[in-house]
Amino acid sequence: RRVHGGAVVGVCYDQGVLLAADTVGSFGSLAKLKHVSRVHKINDMVAVGFSGDLADGDCLLNELQNMVIDDSVLDDGTELSPRAVFCWLTRVLHHRRNKLDPFYNQFIVAGFDKKANKPFMGCVNLLGYSWEESIIATGMGLHFALPYMRSQQEAKSGVPFTFEEAQTVLTKSMACLYARDCRGWPQYQVVKVDGAGVVKSDVQYSRVAFKESADYIEGRNS
């Protein structure tokens, strides 16, 4: 049993990407660490979020951060692009999968592709399998968040979300995850990536109303 993180949820909108993950590090069913950051800015173009083993995730994050430092040391105008981070993670995760010693994570890479002037989002899992999508959810989010996100996206009939719509989808997904996932947690962080850069929010809170069982509940969250 190791300390692991729950779902990461990502939504693309017309101008950028939003990534959210709760701040709990679970030890099985124990909420062991309560202020874990699972979404991170990499550089001005890219952010990543990861679920799964926190030690493995932090290890890869550290590698990525070192690569960013290397870029700034060389100081030649070249920066890691979202696609480069995505490709690198895929290659590393796949390599470890081939050695039957995986980094036990699912990563979401969110970025703004300055060349194409479009948002970019991709997911890589512990098998080294990767895909690009405009809505992604890992872990329990696959079951609780993704169907809801899909229905919202299909209702738009191919038109990208606006920023407000994406925020709503994200907030509701995180609230759903807190309500339905046994290992869920009401505090989460959001990272916004767009043409202007990467901004990480303060901790936000899911507000969930348990309407049906409100009468029976006593305690802090009622």
Place this chain on the structure above:
Amino acid sequence: MSMFRGQYDNDVTTWSPQGRLHQVEYAMEAVNQGSAVVGLSSNTHAVLVALKRSQHQLSDHQKKIYQLDDHVGFAFAGLTADAPVIYNYLRKECLDYRFLNDNSLSISRMVRTLSSRAQSRTQRYGGRPYGVGLLVIGSDSSGVALFQTCPSGIEYACRAMAIGARSQSARTYLERCLKQFETSSLQDLVQHGLRALKETLPSDMELTNQNVSIAIVGIDTQFSLNEGDKVDIYLAELKAAAEAAASDDRKPPDSAEAMEVEST
């Protein structure tokens, strides 16, 4: 250059009392022994024009230009045997970068890693520096680039450059026409390169499609190497221009302006 330097030139890790590394300087001299290579760049394209030598009538002309990736290649002058060593290393660097990052390696990064290697060979006992200088042309996210590298490990970003035997004549031509290159068309750029290369020829030699190599890369143009029949079109244009301008062909258009000293 034929001065006897005595006890300070036996290995690369020995300084001379004048603060020089003679072995490194001798390695730079090896570059001057190779046949001439000319490189030049505009805002949109970069071009390499190289003179290929053949040992004697029976052998092929020696390859002077190597392609490294879709977006980059180099021409070398110096010890022929050292070129494939550098080629193999850079080729692998480009390929590894592409595999890991799903993108082409930027030219300045690539040249820097090579220069780093070249420099370390000037600081290590028991080995010798590379015996080749390169002219690297390429295109990446910051545009087109031309770089010169030396056995000393120094890299130079250039607008135009020539290295190898009798390259000073080519450099003189390039200096005279320097202002034209930035906005030159691709065709004109190649013609400038050929005229610069022509300056390095001994009197009994001509540019033919056997002894000339032309490489081209641009912002939206992949690296391409032209040899044999493919250079005929460029040589024909060179010949036509020479015949049309007769004896005035050798004087570049704005030589007077280029030599003016600006006064405030």
